[in-house]
Structure formats: structure tokens, C-alpha cells
Amino acid sequence: MLDYGFKEEHTMIRELVRKIAVEKVMPVRAELDEKEQFPWEILKVLAEADLCGLYIPEEYGGFGQSVLAFCIATEELSRVCGGVGVTFAASALGSTPILIFGTEEQKRKYMPEIAAGKKLAAFGLTEANAGSDASGLETTAVKDGDYYILNGTKQWITNGGEAEIYSVIAMTDKKKGARGATAFIIEKGTPGFDFGKKEKKMGIRCSATRELVFQNCKVHKDQILGKEGMGFIVAMKTLDLTRPGIGAQAVGIAQGALDEAIKYAKERVQFGKPIISIQAVQHMLANMATQIEASRALVYSVAKAIDNGAKDYTKEASMAKLIASDTAMFVTTEAVQIMGGYGYMREYPVEKMMRDAKITQIYEGTNQIQRNQIGLSLIKESARK
Amino acid sequence: MDIIVCIKQVPDTTEVKINPETNTLIREGVPSIINPFDENAIEEALRLREKHGGKVTVITMGPPQAKEALKQAIAMGADDVALVSDKAFAGSDTWATSYTLAQTIKKIGRFDIIFCGKQAIDGDTAQVGPGIAEWLNIPQITFAVKVELQGDKIKVERLLEEANEVVEVPLPCMLTVVKQINEPRVSSLKGMMKAKKTEIKTFSAADVDADPLKTGHNGSPTRVVKIFTPPPKGGGEMLCGSTEEMVSSLISRLKERKTI
Ligand SMILES: Cc1cc2nc3c(=O)[nH]c(=O)nc-3n(C[C@H](O)[C@H](O)[C@H](O)COP(=O)(O)OP(=O)(O)OC[C@H]3O[C@@H](n4cnc5c(N)ncnc54)[C@H](O)[C@@H]3O)c2cc1C
Ligand SMILES: Cc1cc2nc3c(=O)[nH]c(=O)nc-3n(C[C@H](O)[C@H](O)[C@H](O)COP(=O)(O)OP(=O)(O)OC[C@H]3O[C@@H](n4cnc5c(N)ncnc54)[C@H](O)[C@@H]3O)c2cc1C
Numbered sequence: 001m002l003d004y005g006f007k008e009e010h011t012m013i014r015e016l017v018r019k020i021a022v023e024k025v026m027p028v029r030a031e032l033d034e035k036e037q038f039p040w041e042i043l044k045v046l047a048e049a050d051l052c053g054l055y056i057p058e059e060y061g062g063f064g065q066s067v068l069a070f071c072i073a074t075e076e077l078s079r080v081c082g083g084v085g086v087t088f089a090a091s092a093l094g095s096t097p098i099l100i101f102g103t104e105e106q107k108r109k110y111m112p113e114i115a116a117g118k119k120l121a122a123f124g125l126t127e128a129n130a131g132s133d134a135s136g137l138e139t140t141a142v143k144d145g146d147y148y149i150l151n152g153t154k155q156w157i158t159n160g161g162e163a164e165i166y167s168v169i170a171m172t173d174k175k176k177g178a179r180g181a182t183a184f185i186i187e188k189g190t191p192g193f194d195f196g197k198k199e200k201k202m203g204i205r206c207s208a209t210r211e212l213v214f215q216n217c218k219v220h221k222d223q224i225l226g227k228e229g230m231g232f233i234v235a236m237k238t239l240d241l242t243r244p245g246i247g248a249q250a251v252g253i254a255q256g257a258l259d260e261a262i263k264y265a266k267e268r269v270q271f272g273k274p275i276i277s278i279q280a281v282q283h284m285l286a287n288m289a290t291q292i293e294a295s296r297a298l299v300y301s302v303a304k305a306i307d308n309g310a311k312d313y314t315k316e317a318s319m320a321k322l323i324a325s326d327t328a329m330f331v332t333t334e335a336v337q338i339m340g341g342y343g344y345m346r347e348y349p350v351e352k353m354m355r356d357a358k359i360t361q362i363y364e365g366t367n368q369i370q371r372n373q374i375g376l377s378l379i380k381e382s383a384r385k
Numbered sequence: 386m387d388i389i390v391c392i393k394q395v396p397d398t399t400e401v402k403i404n405p406e407t408n409t410l411i412r413e414g415v416p417s418i419i420n421p422f423d424e425n426a427i428e429e430a431l432r433l434r435e436k437h438g439g440k441v442t443v444i445t446m447g448p449p450q451a452k453e454a455l456k457q458a459i460a461m462g463a464d465d466v467a468l469v470s471d472k473a474f475a476g477s478d479t480w481a482t483s484y485t486l487a488q489t490i491k492k493i494g495r496f497d498i499i500f501c502g503k504q505a506i507d508g509d510t511a512q513v514g515p516g517i518a519e520w521l522n523i524p525q526i527t528f529a530v531k532v533e534l535q536g537d538k539i540k541v542e543r544l545l546e547e548a549n550e551v552v553e554v555p556l557p558c559m560l561t562v563v564k565q566i567n568e569p570r571v572s573s574l575k576g577m578m579k580a581k582k583t584e585i586k587t588f589s590a591a592d593v594d595a596d597p598l599k600t601g602h603n604g605s606p607t608r609v610v611k612i613f614t615p616p617p618k619g620g621g622e623m624l625c626g627s628t629e630e631m632v633s634s635l636i637s638r639l640k641e642r643k644t645i
Binding site: 008009012013016019020023024045048049050051063 | 572
């Protein structure tokens with residue numbers, strides 16, 4: 001990997017996470033995948049190593065609010081297991097709304113425990129009839145004195161059931177359209193808040209994906225994030241900030257697959273020589289490595305820009321997620337190809353990597369939606385000239 | 386509760402290779418690590434501190450590069466560390482090593498428990514811990530697999546070959562630990578940052594009032610005459626054929642070699 005001129009602490013974070021990933025995650029990743037088992041043991045190790053608050057300011061118990069640091073950690077975890085990577089990253093997704101829109105009180109109440117890894121967070125936007133088109137939300141929050149009464153079901157919520165703290169978007173006034181949604185912090189255990197079915201997935205199978213079910217769930221108005229009506233803004237600003245993290249996850253999965261493909265190509269002998277000496281194979285590896293480095297460079301650049309205080313990074317955050325996730329799908333598919341029939345077998349890790357890679361093109365906005373976003377930004381930018 | 390942990394920096398391999406001409410370890414290209422059992426010792430000390438409060442001090446005798454091992458100990462959570470390093474210590478055997486460490490511990494002063502690893506993966510003698518206990522004239526318990534503090538006494542389960550043995554001794558005492566006692570934690574980020582900033586203090590022979598006749602090569606009664614890698618065992622041979630054929634083939638081979 002290129003020397004990106006990191007600070008020493010970033011190198012330290014990478015080494016520490018790499019060590020944890022290799023020593024604690026690698027030996028169990030196949031089993032976690034097979035059993036669809038949530039990786040609590042690993043989260044405990046990450047918490048003890050102070051890695052759960054990389055994106056959280058020190059005053060709230062974190063390590064200094066660095067998107068770059070968070071991306072590096074997510075990348076190294078995902079390099080070994082995409083499922084563990086997303087479990088780690090989804091807690092950041094779930095708590096980012098509190099970080100950027102929370103009141104001082106809300107931040108003091110929730111962030112330290114999340115930073116310490118004592119509690120996980122989750123983000124609830126998607127519903128059965130509202131995926132790419134969030135305006136289709138049907139979950140409602142009806143004002144009742146100092147409270148709001150929530151009804152509806154959120155679908156495919158990462159860390160659902162396992163997390164303690166949920167950022168949930170619900171419609172407070174359907175008539176107001178885009179200004180009719182509101183974001184709430186809802187704690188597990190709130191009466192009327194339950195969990196529905198746990199999904200069986202193609203990949204990232206140790207990650208929990210579950211329904212959040214609200215039935216006359218009463219939430220105090222102090223749990224609102226921002227103001228009533230700001231729900232979609234909360235969601236969009238949050239996703240802008242976390243998309244580089246999905247990019248990092250994708251870069252990690254791709255790198256893990258390339259590592260395996262190279263190792264295998266050096267060992268596998270056909271026609272009397274290791275297949276890595278075949279130029280066609282070298283070219284495949286060259287394309288894989290080139291795309292990974294390009295993706296990584298963009299992910300890091302966007303993360304660094306955000307850390308340096310950039311204001312408008314929606315387009316670039318989308319680009320980072322787009323190129324990295326397409327790369328992950330391309331690279332993992334090629335890795336299976338290089339490993340031939342062995343690559344297709346569950347005994348080897350690349351078939352899992354290929355299954356894990358696919359989700360990065362779908363969640364936090366499909367890649368079509370990312371292209372829409374980039375296109376829209378281009379139009380806006382050209383209009384400004 | 387004041388706990389001292391003795392750690393040794395060793396080459397990162399369980400298969401130490403030896404240069405047959407010079408009889409010395411081949412260290413080139415082999416990264417150094419904390420002796421694995423000593424990581425268990427640090428972990429157990431940290432757990433006792435977490436439960437009962439107190440202070441964990443980690444010490445090592447070795448060359449200046451052994452500071453890296455101490456930094457890792459800080460990253461894991463040690464409160465204080467010290468390197469004992471002096472040209473005069475070169476060539477120490479287990480007698481001189483345990484003397485020097487005991488002197489250092491006396492210098493540090495307060496301690497309730499001293500933890501060591503069961504043995505070092507390079508030297509492998511398992512003598513240093515017990516040696517320290519003898520120099521300090523305190524009780525020792527080796528092969529600890531479970532430790533329970535009970536006031537000013539400690540109850541320890543020892544992992545033996547046939548059975549486990551439970552013993553109890555008054556504090557202060559010296560314990561050596563086996564790897565089954567716990568799973569060492571990984572370093573924490575805050576610990577690593579602290580380690581980076583920490584200036585490691587070094588004790589010289591004079592600092593620990595070491596008697597020059599008891600340290601280093603001079604103070605070491607042991608002379609390592611020869612260290613060698615045993616020649617690899619030859620591969621076995623499978624005999625084939627019917628039972629009769631195999632038996633007669635075996636007998637003729639044994640006769641050939643004058644075994645029978
Ligand atoms: C494993 C997993 C975990 C998830 N975790 C979470 C979570 O934690 N929180 C959460 O809120 N959500 C989560 N989601 C939901 C995820 O964000 C959505 O699945 C995603 O946004 C797409 O929505 P959809 O699946 O309904 O697809 P649809 O919106 O139905 O899209 C179907 C297809 O149509 C295309 N399409 C739709 N509209 C357009 C358009 N305008 N232009 C071009 N193409 C279009 C899409 O790209 C896609 O290919 C998760 C999903 C999965 C599978
Ligand atoms: C291959 C080889 C063979 C050797 N053979 C002999 C021999 O037969 N007789 C002999 O007297 N010496 C021998 N030595 C020298 C011996 O290694 C050193 O004296 C060494 O300092 C201590 O012995 P050990 O490595 O066997 O440690 P052990 O006694 O096996 O170590 C037990 C524990 O003592 C503590 N400890 C050991 N060394 C240190 C240290 N430097 N600083 C802090 N804590 C420590 C650790 O907690 C460790 O887990 C040999 C060395 C090598 C490399």
C-alpha cells in the first residue's frame with residue numbers, strides 16, 4: 001500500500017485493528033458466517049482496545065472525531081470479515097445523527113457509552129415500501145402532549161435487536177412531504193418498541209438485519225433529533241458522513257480477496273508452474289490491485305477532507321462509496337475466478353468475500369442512487385458557474 | 386496491592402534456530418516479542434489490579450531494545466515499567482539473571498506478588514522465577530492456572546501433569562503462570578498512545594546495588610558448552626505386502642542392523 005502520509009496514530013490504529021482482525025476474527029469468520037452468529041466476542045475486544053469511539057470527540061469519550069481513523073479501522077476489519085466490518089460501522093451510522101444533530105444533553109447521555117463500546121447503535125430509515133424513495137415512509141409519529149406515539153415497521157435494520165440505541169425516522173406530518181419527517185432517539189426496551197423477524201442473507205451473515213416494530217410506542221419530545229420536520233435532513237447529512245465508511249468496508253473486502261488470490265496463485269501449480277507466472281493471471285491481479293488503490297485513495301481523500309472541515313462533500317462521498325463498492329464486487333469475483341473451483345468452495349474464504357461484497361453496492365443508497373446524486377451535483381455545480 | 390511482573394523479550398518463533406558454528410541463536414530476521422507466558426503473567430496481574438486495586442510494575446532485564454517489550458506492557462495497561470540494562474549483565478545465566486532481577490525488585494521496594502512466566506521460549510529453563518523467590522526468600526508457586534486472593538493470603542491452583550493441586554501461601558510470594566490461566570488482552574489505543582509518550586527508565590548495575598561477582602558472565606556458574614539443533618529424525622518406512630512378507634522383511638532388517 002502507498003504511504004499516504006498518515007499521522008502516527010493512524011498507523012497505530014491500522015496495526016492494532018489488523019492484529020485483532022487476524023488473531024480474533026480470522027479464526028472464527030467462517031463459523032460466524034455459517035451459524036449467522038452475531039460477533040459479540042469480537043465487539044468486546046474492539047471495545048477494550050478503545051476502537052469504538054474513533055469518530056467521536058474526546059469530550060464524549062471518543063478518540064477524536066476522525067472519519068479517516070474510522071475508515072482505516074473499518075477497512076482492516078472488513079479485510080478479514082465484511083460482516084464484522086459492517087457490525088462495527090453500523091453503530092457509527094446509528095449514532096452519527098446524535099453526534100451531528102443531538103443537543104448537548106443527548107450527546108452526553110448517549111455518546112460515552114457508545115464510544116466505550118458498551119452499547120451499540122443502529123439507524124432505522126428503510127421500510128417495506130420505502131427503500132431508495134424515502135418519501136414513501138409509512139411509520140408515523142403522532143404528537144400527544146409532550147410525547148409522540150409511533151406506529152409502523154422498519155425493515156432490514158443493521159444491528160437490529162442487538163443495539164441499545166436507535167435513530168429512527170418517522171412521519172410526523174405526511175402532508176408536509178419532505179418536511180414532514182422527524183428523527184427520534186429510541187432506546188431498546190421502550191414500551192411498544194419490539195423486534196420483528198431476523199433476515200437470512202446472502203452475505204455479511206454474522207451481521208444482524210432485523211425489523212423494528214413500533215406499536216403505540218410512546219416517545220418523549222426530548223428524544224427528537226434536531227427539530228420536528230428535520231427527519232430527512234438528519235438522514236441525508238448522516239449518510240453523507242458515513243458513506244466513506246461503506247467505501248472503506250468495500251476497500252477492505254476487496255483487499256482481503258486480493259490477498260487470498262495472490263497467495264493462492266503463487267502456490268497453485270498447473271502446466272508445471274505456479275499460475276501466478278501466467279501473464280493472463282498477472283493482468284487480472286494488476287487490474288484488481290489498481291482498482292483497489294484508486295478506491296482507497298478516494299476514500300481516504302474524502303475522509304481527510306471531512307476531517308479538515310470540508311463543508312460540501314456529498315458528491316465525493318457518493319463517489320467514494322460507488323467506486324469502492326463496484327471495485328469490491330469486481331475484485332472478489334475475479335478472486336474466485338483466479339482460484340477456480342477452489343475459490344467456489346466454502347473451505348476457502350473468497351466465496352464469502354464475494355457474497356459479502358454485494359451488499360456494499362446496495363445499502364446506504366444503491367449505486368444507482370449514488371449516480372443520481374453525483375449527476376444532480378454536477379448539474380447544480382454547472383448552474384452555479 | 387503492588388504487583389511486579391518479570392518479562393523477557395524473546396525471538397518470535399517457537400523454533401529457535403542455532404548457528405552450528407558459533408553455537409549462538411540466529412536472531413537475524415526474527416522479530417522480538419514478549420515471551421508468550423509473560424503476556425499471561427501481565428494479564429493476570431492486570432486482572433488482579435482491576436479486581437483489588439493497586440499498581441502493576443513490569444520489569445525486564447535485557448538490552449536497550451527490550452524497551453519495546455515494556456512499551457507493549459504499557460499498552461496493555463501496566464502502570465509502570467523499568468528496564469534493567471548494563472553491559473555488566475552480558476552472558477548471565479539463570480543464577481545471575483534471577484539475582485539481578487531480585488536486586489531490582491528490592492530496589493523497587495514494595496510488592497505483594499511477583500509474577501513470572503512458566504518458562505522462556507528461548508532459554509526454556511524455567512528457573513528464573515523460582516530463583517528470584519529464593520534470592521528474596523519468599524514463597525513460590527509454579528505453574529499457576531488459577532489465582533484467588535484472600536486477604537493477605539493467596540490460593541493458587543497449579544497445573545500438573547496428572548492432576549491439579551491447590552495450595553495457599555501468605556503474601557508476598559512469587560508465582561509463575563501457564564498459558565491456560567487466561568487469554569492476554571490486546572493492547573488498547575489509549576495504552577499505545579501512553580506507551581509512545583513514556584520515557585522508559587533504565588536501571589544500571591550500580592542503580593540496583595548489584596554485586597559485580599554475582600552478575601553477568603562473571604557471576605554465572607553455568608557454562609553453555611554446546612547448543613545445537615538435534616538432527617531431524619529420519620522418516621519411517623512403511624512395509625507392504627502380506628503379513629508373512631512384512632514380518633520376514635522386518636526381521637531381516639532388524640538382523641541387518643544387528644538389533645536382534
Ligand atoms: C443487509 C442490509 C442491511 C441494511 N441495513 C439498513 C439499516 O441499517 N438501516 C436502514 O435504514 N436501511 C438498511 N438497509 C436498507 C437499504 O439501505 C436499502 O435496501 C436500499 O436503500 C435500497 O432500497 P430497496 O432495497 O428498497 O431497493 P429499491 O429502492 O426498491 O430499489 C430496487 C432497484 O431499483 C433501483 N432504483 C430505485 N430507484 C431508482 C432511481 N430513482 N434511479 C435509478 N435506480 C433506481 C435501485 O438502484 C435498485 O437497483 C439495509 C439493507 C440490507 C439488504
Ligand atoms: C538456547 C539457550 C539455552 C540456555 N541454557 C541455559 C542453561 O542451561 N542454564 C542457564 O543457567 N542459562 C541458560 N541460558 C541463559 C538463560 O536463557 C538466561 O540466563 C536467561 O536470562 C534466563 O533463563 P531462561 O531464558 O531459561 O528463562 P526462564 O527461567 O525459562 O524464564 C522464566 C520466567 O522468568 C522471567 N524472566 C526470564 N528472563 C528474564 C529477564 N531477562 N528479565 C525479566 N524476566 C525474566 C520471565 O517471567 C520468564 O517467563 C540459555 C539461553 C539460551 C538462549
